[in-house]
Amino acid sequence: MTLSPTIVITRAVHQAGELKALLEAAGFRTLLYPAIAIQSPADTAPLDAALGHARDYDWLLFTSANAVEAVAQRLQALKLGPDALHGPSIAAVGPATARAVRDGLGLEVALTPPKAVGESLLAALPIAAGQRVLLPRAAKARDVLPDGLRARGVRVDVVTAYETTLGQGGDDLPAALRAGQVDAITFTSPSTVRHTLIRLEGEAGLGVDALAGIVIACIGPVTADAARQAGLHVDIMPEAYTAPGLVAALKDYYQGILPVASQTTQRTPRHKGTKRKSGKWQVAGSK
Numbered sequence: 001m002t003l004s005p006t007i008v009i010t011r012a013v014h015q016a017g018e019l020k021a022l023l024e025a026a027g028f029r030t031l032l033y034p035a036i037a038i039q040s041p042a043d044t045a046p047l048d049a050a051l052g053h054a055r056d057y058d059w060l061l062f063t064s065a066n067a068v069e070a071v072a073q074r075l076q077a078l079k080l081g082p083d084a085l086h087g088p089s090i091a092a093v094g095p096a097t098a099r100a101v102r103d104g105l106g107l108e109v110a111l112t113p114p115k116a117v118g119e120s121l122l123a124a125l126p127i128a129a130g131q132r133v134l135l136p137r138a139a140k141a142r143d144v145l146p147d148g149l150r151a152r153g154v155r156v157d158v159v160t161a162y163e164t165t166l167g168q169g170g171d172d173l174p175a176a177l178r179a180g181q182v183d184a185i186t187f188t189s190p191s192t193v194r195h196t197l198i199r200l201e202g203e204a205g206l207g208v209d210a211l212a213g214i215v216i217a218c219i220g221p222v223t224a225d226a227a228r229q230a231g232l233h234v235d236i237m238p239e240a241y242t243a244p245g246l247v248a249a250l251k252d253y254y255q256g257i258l259p260v261a262s263q264t265t266q267r268t269p270r271h272k273g274t275k276r277k278s279g280k281w282q283v284a285g286s287k
Contacts, residue, residue: 004027004028005028005184006181006182006183007030007185007250008176009030010036010185010196013170016034018243020032022243023250026247031173033199034169034170035166035195035196036165036189037166038164039162040073040162041160041161041162044077047071047136050134050136050157050159051078051085052078054088054134055086055088056087057088057157058127058131059131060085060091061091061093061134061135062097063093063135063141063145064138065096065100066161067136068097068100068104069100070161070162071105071161075105090107090108091110091111091113093113094242095116096116097112097116111124115241116241117222117241118144118145118222119148121145122145125149130154130155132155132157133149133156136161138160138161138191164191166198166199174200177214183215184217184236186246187216187217187218188246189219192223193232194230197230208231208232215236217235217237218237219242219246220238220241221241224237236249
């Protein structure tokens, strides 16, 4: 019986399914440890008001699938159809967000930037001074996009669409870490980095050192920066800042690795081309 690398998924429960399916289809084993949860803001009035006047905007910008879902929920609560958003051109930060717009709202996306980060979206937007932009997003988010647009003379309305809170449940990650049963952990946003460390500390008294021997895989540069700032060593970051891109990068990292399940020694951490055998990874092609 062979032993595949075990990868931790830290996404919110409702978003973990895609990454889990992709990882398992690629031959990995997975552990779910939802670091974050998504909830509606305490006050939805600003978002409701903006959606009621969405036709007054030139552009509607979505920087996450969570924002799309939050807008869809508020439209339903307000008994408004997706046609309430007809008028402004729609831009999505990346392919997953664009898919959420099409599937969740039934609307077409006019622009998706080359890279799934705010800086790339800012550079790609053909917005002129004086135009109006609606940006529904998380309560806490980077300001690179609204600040950059305002510097160009664009009128930007930022409204809170959802809040990110501490996740709970999932697999027993502290126990798996202590048993040496974790090979890599994936982070798909800065909040997954912060809240994973908060959960580990609060639930088991584990600090950042608990992840010192684990491969750290981040979906993109913004998340990677957050991981480094938290004291983590980033080992993997894909060229395409998407879930499929992250899985492809993990496959490349572990390429050529042959598992051996019959021996038990210590793992050699963060070494490309090694594979665990009941605690260790064997170098591909070695005996």
